[in-house]
Amino acid sequence: MVRDLIPMPTKNLTTTARSTYRHGDLRRTLIAAGLTLARESGPTAVVLREVTRRAGVVPNAAYRHFRNRDALFSAVRAAALAAMARSMEDQLAQLGPPREDLAYAKASVRAVGTGYLRFARRETGMFRTAFAVLFDVEPTPDPEKAGESGLNPFQLLGAALDRLARCGGISAKRRSGAEHVAWSAVHGLAMLSIDGPLRRLPVKQFESLGRRLLDMVEDGLASPLPGLRTKAPLVRLPQVRPS
Amino acid sequence: MVRDLIPMPTKNLTTTARSTYRHGDLRRTLIAAGLTLARESGPTAVVLREVTRRAGVVPNAAYRHFRNRDALFSAVRAAALAAMARSMEDQLAQLGPPREDLAYAKASVRAVGTGYLRFARRETGMFRTAFAVLFDVEPTPDPEKAGESGLNPFQLLGAALDRLARCGGISAKRRSGAEHVAWSAVHGLAMLSIDGPLRRLPVKQFESLGRRLLDMVEDGLASPLPGLRTKAPLVRLPQVRPS
DNA sequence: TGTACATCAGTGAACGCGCGTTCACTGATGTAC
DNA sequence: TGTACATCAGTGAACGCGCGTTCACTGATGTAC
Numbered sequence: 141m142v143r144d145l146i147p148m149p150t151k152n153l154t155t156t157a158r159s160t161y162r163h164g165d166l167r168r169t170l171i172a173a174g175l176t177l178a179r180e181s182g183p184t185a186v187v188l189r190e191v192t193r194r195a196g197v198v199p200n201a202a203y204r205h206f207r208n209r210d211a212l213f214s215a216v217r218a219a220a221l222a223a224m225a226r227s228m229e230d231q232l233a234q235l236g237p238p239r240e241d242l243a244y245a246k247a248s249v250r251a252v253g254t255g256y257l258r259f260a261r262r263e264t265g266m267f268r269t270a271f272a273v274l275f276d277v278e279p280t281p282d283p284e285k286a287g288e289s290g291l292n293p294f295q296l297l298g299a300a301l302d303r304l305a306r307c308g309g310i311s312a313k314r315r316s317g318a319e320h321v322a323w324s325a326v327h328g329l330a331m332l333s334i335d336g337p338l339r340r341l342p343v344k345q346f347e348s349l350g351r352r353l354l355d356m357v358e359d360g361l362a363s364p365l366p367g368l369r370t371k372a373p374l375v376r377l378p379q380v381r382p383s
Numbered sequence: 384m385v386r387d388l389i390p391m392p393t394k395n396l397t398t399t400a401r402s403t404y405r406h407g408d409l410r411r412t413l414i415a416a417g418l419t420l421a422r423e424s425g426p427t428a429v430v431l432r433e434v435t436r437r438a439g440v441v442p443n444a445a446y447r448h449f450r451n452r453d454a455l456f457s458a459v460r461a462a463a464l465a466a467m468a469r470s471m472e473d474q475l476a477q478l479g480p481p482r483e484d485l486a487y488a489k490a491s492v493r494a495v496g497t498g499y500l501r502f503a504r505r506e507t508g509m510f511r512t513a514f515a516v517l518f519d520v521e522p523t524p525d526p527e528k529a530g531e532s533g534l535n536p537f538q539l540l541g542a543a544l545d546r547l548a549r550c551g552g553i554s555a556k557r558r559s560g561a562e563h564v565a566w567s568a569v570h571g572l573a574m575l576s577i578d579g580p581l582r583r584l585p586v587k588q589f590e591s592l593g594r595r596l597l598d599m600v601e602d603g604l605a606s607p608l609p610g611l612r613t614k615a616p617l618v619r620l621p622q623v624r625p626s
Numbered sequence: 627t628g629t630a631c632a633t634c635a636g637t638g639a640a641c642g643c644g645c646g647t648t649c650a651c652t653g654a655t656g657t658a659c
Numbered sequence: 660t661g662t663a664c665a666t667c668a669g670t671g672a673a674c675g676c677g678c679g680t681t682c683a684c685t686g687a688t689g690t691a692c
Contacts, residue, residue, distance in 0.1 A: 163668075163669070164668095166668075166669085187644085187645075187646090188645080188646065188647090189644075189645065189646075190644095197669070197670095198669065198670055198671075199645095199646080199647085200646095200647075200648080200649090200669085200670080200671090201668075201669050201670075203647080203648090204667080204668055204669070205668095208646075208647080209645090209646060209647090271574075271578060271579075273578070274578050274582070275578060275579060275580070276579075276580050276583075277580045317592060317595065320572075320575070320581060320592055321572075321592070321595055321596055321599060323571070323575065324568060324571035324572035324575055324596060325567060325568040325571055325596075325599070326567075326571065327571035327574060327575060327579075328566070328567035328568055328569065328570035328571025328572070328573075328574065329563075329564075329567035329571070330571075331514075331567075331570060331571065331574055332563070332566065332567055332570060335514060335516070335517050335518060336514070336517075336518060336519075336570075337518070337519050337520045338563060339517070340519075349560060349563055349564070352560065352564055353564055353567060353568075355603070356564060356568070356599060356600070356602075356603030357599070359599075359602060359603060360598070360599030360602060360603065406635075406636070407635095409635075409636080430677085430678075430679090431678080431679065431680090432677075432678065432679075433677095440636070440637095441636065441637055441638075442678095442679080442680085443636085443637080443638090443679095443680075443681080443682090444635075444636050444637075446680080446681090447634080447635055447636070448635095451679075451680080452678090452679060452680090628692100629691100629692085630690100630691090630692085631689105631690085631691085631692105632688105632689095632690085632691100633687105633688085633689085633690100634685105634686105634687100634688095635685105635686100635687095635688100636684105636685090636686095636687105637683105637684075637685075637686100638682100638683095638684080638685100639681105639682090639683095639684100640680105640681085640682085641679105641680085641681075641682100642678105642679100642680095642681105643677105643678085643679095644676105644677105644678095645675105645676085645677095645678100646674105646675100646676095647673105647674085647675095648672105648673085648674075648675105649671100649672090649673085649674095650670105650671095650672095651669105651670075651671080651672100652667105652668105652669090652670075652671100653667105653668100653669095653670100654666105654667100654668095654669105655665105655666085655667095655668100656664105656665095656666085657663100657664085657665085657666095658662105658663090658664085658665100659661100659662085659663085659664105
């Protein structure tokens with residue numbers, strides 16, 4: 141039986157064979173198994189029966205810990221988001237101790253984007269799982285979705301932009317909505333690098349493209365001299381009409 | 384029977400009731416039914432049995448026209464891409480007859496982006512269907528995926544960028560890879576407006592956000608004065624290391 | 627113009643599959659006495 | 660310290676579902692003579 145291979149918390153540590161049918165920490169084990177499936181094969185692979193199979197347990201055992209398949213999936217998705225946050229925090233950590241100057245602020249926005257992009261590329265399955273369902277940015281932060289810092293990916297971006305605003309790298313007027321613009325650009329590249337034509341791009345070119353995109357975002361956030369920008373000609377998203 | 388309600392090509396046009404079990408143009412009907420499903424409920428709704436049900440035909444009848452479910456889905460996806468191309472062409476048409484000046488070139492890039500974004504927002508189901516599978520930009524254009532102009536969505540973007548380059552709106556050096564940067568930004572906003580937190584945004588704010596994003600892309604494509612840009616501080620995507 | 631016939635688009639019935647979920651159960655564990 | 664017992668985590672069997680796909684068939688159509 142598969143479950144005999146999984147180390148159990150047991151009082152008699154010399155007993156390697158399963159001496160009880162009590163698992164001990166099935167909830168965590170199920171989430172871990174689900175995350176492995178997500179990592180290997182994406183969100184559609186997170187199938188209740190397969191998750192329990194990997195945990196060495198009968199399918200309905202999952203119902204002791206999750207209301208249904210959806211609840212299990214949500215927990216797996218939260219774990220994927222936490223992994224993503226950690227990837228972003230890794231990049232931030234490379235900047236050294238946080239400072240309150242413009243150089244650090246700009247760099248931290250880049251770091252956040254870099255962590256996001258690399259996570260998408262390296263952990264495609266988890267990335268897709270994180271965005272597999274309709275999702276919202278929760279005003280009440282869920283620690284299950286957060287990294288070491290206690291912030292989830294979106295909050296990490298928000299914090300970096302806040303610092304940028306504090307350091308004068310972004311005008312107060314441009315601050316609002318900035319996360320949407322920045323997130324869009326980076327998210328789009330991530331998606332195209334996963335499902336789209338960019339997925340065949342070698343790492344070097346992917347990194348270079350990421351750099352170029354982050355340049356664009358950086359410039360875009362730093363408003364050009366006011367008044368210098370002329371009204372864009374012709375189409376600037378005229379009102380909607382049915383096609 | 385549902386199929387009695389569908390007009391049939393028949394010699395005797397006075398016969399409105401079905402006089403034969405021959406459908407006449409099932410292939411097209413199946414694609415149309417599939418596209419309707421995709422439009423209403425996204426790619427996962429494009430289910431062979433449901434498609435044939437809607438066409439008023441028995442499930443295995445589809446196998447006269449498609450090798451399997453995947454082939455049917457691909458045809459539906461192509462139709463979704465064509466609809467998307469048409470949405471982009473609609474925006475281009477609003478600019479009036481094509482010209483070879485910088486103003487028109489810039490406007491056409493915006494128009495392409497605008498058509499893409501509006502299609503994502505208005506025709507969410509079709510948009511998601513277009514990107515439901517791993518996809519590539521085919522070097523050999525498939526007319527099934529094209530709009531009136533014979534160009535598919537990606538080619539429409541490429542053509543607009545080519546014109547921009549011809550008109551001096553983008554340096555030759557920046558031209559290469561420009562579609563990836565531009566596409567990423569717009570694609571990301573589209574995705575967040577579908578599955579993400581931006582899907583609740585009212586039209587007005589969505590349009591305004593789109594405008595801001597297109598501003599950013601426009602500025603990003605027009606290279607800043609060379610040499611003016613200093614090396615970005617600290618993190619510029621340093622080499623990959625395992626997290 | 628009429629008749630025989632081959633074609634082949636659509637039918638009808640059936641299959642195996644894996645899924646999520648339910649039910650009544652069992653028996654190791656920890657606790658109360 | 661020993662025993663009785665309630666708890667509740669995991670079992671075993673079964674369900675209905677809709678799916679994609681297969682098979683042998685039928686009968687309207689268009690064509691050849």
